[in-house]
Amino acid sequence: MKEAFREHNPNKKTKERLDHILSIIAEYETQDIKLTERQLFYQLVSRNVVKNTLKSYKSVCSIITNGRYSGRIDWDAIEDRVRIPYRHSQFDGVEDLVESAIYAYRLDRWKGQEYYVELYTEKNALTSILRPLTDKYHIYLNVNVGYTSATAMYDASKRFLEATEDNKECILLYLGDHDPSGLDMVRDVRTRLNEFCEHKAVEVIPIALTYKQVKKHNLPPNFVKETDSRAGDYSKLYGSESWEVDALRPEILQELITDAIEKYRNVDLVEKVLEQEEDDKLKLEKYAKRLANASKK
DNA sequence: CGGTCTGGGCTCACGGTTTG
DNA sequence: CAAACCGTGAGCCCAGACCG
Numbered sequence: 001m002k003e004a005f006r007e008h009n010p011n012k013k014t015k016e017r018l019d020h021i022l023s024i025i026a027e028y029e030t031q032d033i034k035l036t037e038r039q040l041f042y043q044l045v046s047r048n049v050v051k052n053t054l055k056s057y058k059s060v061c062s063i064i065t066n067g068r069y070s071g072r073i074d075w076d077a078i079e080d081r082v083r084i085p086y087r088h089s090q091f092d093g094v095e096d097l098v099e100s101a102i103y104a105y106r107l108d109r110w111k112g113q114e115y116y117v118e119l120y121t122e123k124n125a126l127t128s129i130l131r132p133l134t135d136k137y138h139i140y141l142n143v144n145v146g147y148t149s150a151t152a153m154y155d156a157s158k159r160f161l162e163a164t165e166d167n168k169e170c171i172l173l174y175l176g177d178h179d180p181s182g183l184d185m186v187r188d189v190r191t192r193l194n195e196f197c198e199h200k201a202v203e204v205i206p207i208a209l210t211y212k213q214v215k216k217h218n219l220p221p222n223f224v225k226e227t228d229s230r231a232g233d234y235s236k237l238y239g240s241e242s243w244e245v246d247a248l249r250p251e252i253l254q255e256l257i258t259d260a261i262e263k264y265r266n267v268d269l270v271e272k273v274l275e276q277e278e279d280d281k282l283k284l285e286k287y288a289k290r291l292a293n294a295s296k297k
Numbered sequence: 298c299g300g301t302c303t304g305g306g307c308t309c310a311c312g313g314t315t316t317g
Numbered sequence: 318c319a320a321a322c323c324g325t326g327a328g329c330c331c332a333g334a335c336c337g
Contacts, residue, residue, distance in 0.1 A: 036309080061311085307329075
């Protein structure tokens with residue numbers, strides 16, 4: 001909802017940027033995707049509206065914030081994925097609980113499959129685009145927020161080792177930027193995971209952003225920071241330009257991920273699990289009805 | 298020579314004050 | 318009013334300087 005709490009009179013340049021922001025929000029709204037400020041900023045960068053610098057990021061943030069306070073931008077269009085309030089779940093009675101249990105009910109949709117797959121990304125800004133897919137395919141989504149942590153890698157290694165014991169081949173699909181640190185994060189994940197898994201192979205596959213994708217989609221470049229200690233080797237291979245994975249349009253990103261996951265999934269096996277899930281849900285529904293009738297008596 | 302510190306890099310989302 | 322600074326909180330990695 002658009003709600004105004006303050007006055008704000010943007011100048012011509014700011015108004016132009018505000019219009020760009022509003023059209024991006026409208027575009028994402030049709031796909032039911034909420035944006036973070038960071039994500040909106042990257043979209044502006046990829047459309048060559050602003051430069052990819054800390055300064056312009058901050059400027060975009062104030063335009064968004066001012067826009068929201070002044071009632072120009074819908075408060076619900078922007079999401080803060082860091083400051084989330086927690087509270088234990090509650091229900092409107094036992095029937096309500098059973099209903100949500102039916103909704104939540106799932107079996108292991110990767111049972112009997114040849115592969116075990118997880119999806120990793122360095123950017124929290126991609127969460128709203130990735131979640132629907134990892135939910136649908138019933139796989140773990142790990143958002144590393146830059147470099148991953150020892151905790152995350154240790155926990156992941158336990159899951160992969162368990163899959164190995166189940167005679168599954170382990171696949172880690174990775175999404176990150178094409179910049180000196182971004183490419184290094186793939187190496188980092190690979191070596192640390194192998195250390196924990198005692199070199200039982202986990203295949204780390206970068207599905208985006210690749211140099212090929214940069215060229216194919218003609219993505220706008222950023223300058224590599226020469227002060228980055230990892231810039232040297234990168235520049236020898238790719239020159240002085242780098243690219244953000246967020247610059248890929250959401251539908252292209254989703255297509256890439258869908259293709260990557262489906263490569264490792266046997267559809268017939270999944271169908272069987274889904275049938276079992278539906279059967280179980282029917283049983284649960286019958287149980288819920290009996291429960292409801294009993295409580296009326 | 299090996300350990301630790303320093304200052305750079307990445308991610309995320311805010312705030313305030315001064316300068317133009 | 319916007320831009321350019323400064324700061325807060327959190328999680329990381331790495332190269333080179335420094336030191337015992």
